[in-house]
Amino acid sequence: MEGIIFAVAAAFLWGLDAVLIRKGAESVEIIFGTLVYQLTGVALIVPLVVAFGLGGYLQAGFKPILMFLITGFSGVFLGRVLYNTSIREIGASRATPIAGAAPMLSVVFAIFFASEPFQLKVAVGVAMIFSGVYLISSSRINLA
Amino acid sequence: MALAGAANVVAINFYYLAIADRGISIAMPITFTFPLFAVILARVFMQKLERVTFRVGLGAALVVAGMAVITVA
Numbered sequence: 083m084e085g086i087i088f089a090v091a092a093a094f095l096w097g098l099d100a101v102l103i104r105k106g107a108e109s110v111e112i113i114f115g116t117l118v119y120q121l122t123g124v125a126l127i128v129p130l131v132v133a134f135g136l137g138g139y140l141q142a143g144f145k146p147i148l149m150f151l152i153t154g155f156s157g158v159f160l161g162r163v164l165y166n167t168s169i170r171e172i173g174a175s176r177a178t179p180i181a182g183a184a185p186m187l188s189v190v191f192a193i194f195f196a197s198e199p200f201q202l203k204v205a206v207g208v209a210m211i212f213s214g215v216y217l218i219s220s221s222r223i224n225l226a
Numbered sequence: 227m228a229l230a231g232a233a234n235v236v237a238i239n240f241y242y243l244a245i246a247d248r249g250i251s252i253a254m255p256i257t258f259t260f261p262l263f264a265v266i267l268a269r270v271f272m273q274k275l276e277r278v279t280f281r282v283g284l285g286a287a288l289v290v291a292g293m294a295v296i297t298v299a
Contacts (some may be wrong), residue, residue, distance in 0.1 A: 084243075084247050084248070085228060085243070085244045085245075085247025085248030085249075085252065085253060086244070086248060086252070086256060088240040088241070088243040088244035088247065088253075089240070089241070089244035089248070089252070089253045089256035089257045090256055091236075091237075091240045092237040092238075092240035092241040092244060092257045092260075092262050093237075093256060093257045093258070093259045093260040093262075093263055094260075094268065095233045095234070095236055095237035095240065096233070096234070096237045096257070096260035096263070096264075097260045097261070097262070097264040097265075097266070097267055098230075098233050098263065098264075098267060098299050099230045099233045099234050099237065100230075100260075100264040100267075100268075101264060101268055101271060102227070102229050102230035102233060102274070103227065103230045104268070104272060105229060105272065105274060106227040108275070109281055110227065115227040116227075118227040118228050118231065119227050119228070119230055119231035119234070120231065121231070122227075122230075122231030122232050122235070123227045123231045123232075123234060123235045125230070126231075126232060126235045126236075127235060139285070157244025171297050172228055173268065173274060173275070173276035174264045174267075174268045174276070174278075175265045175268040175269070175278045175282050175283075175286070176265060176284070178260065178264035178265070179261035179262040179264075179265075179285060179286040179289040179290070180289075181261075182258055182260060182261040182289060182290070183289050183292070183293070186292070186293070187279070189296055197299070203293075203295060203296075203298070204264045204296050206292075206295055207292045207293065207294075207295030207296035208292065209292070210288050210289070210291055210292030210294065210295060211289050211292035211293065211296075212283075212292075213292075214284075214285040214286065214287070214288030214289035214290075214291075214292060215285065215289060216285070217241065217282070217284055217285030217288065218281070218282050218285035218289075221279055221281040221285070
């Protein structure tokens, strides 16, 4: 039961995250807002890493750390700036479903580039996601 | 923006705890309902900033349902 509560709490907080970004983006530039956003995350994460022991992570070697550095640039920096910008431009209620469909790309890539088997259920799910994204992106933007 | 950053960090940790407790097949479909929460919260708290239409709500629901179908498959 705890796991489900954590999952629902995570979903609620990510939904709230988008709304807060939308409100914040009214008054500040996205780049500065992203800086504040990321610094807050670092300020919260660093004490946890220190508390749980930093030494173990450094023993993993440079290659795993390099993977996270690349992810940090593409996902945390570039992806976050683009996501925050999209929230400002089209609103949280339109940006989050489109961004939330991102894992669907993993499925498509897996079928075409990793030779994973095609499954009808997956195709139905992808079709539903595409339909939802189309509905959202084709509706008129109503921003103040 | 700082509150959004804090919400994100807490959410990530809750997500990992959910995976550890229930596994990805349970945790992922639930956490990826976050667009629905965003739509609802936007409707409730940001009526002056953006107008949430039935079309947008339906689209969000379809995306979430599609994600659930893929995850279960």
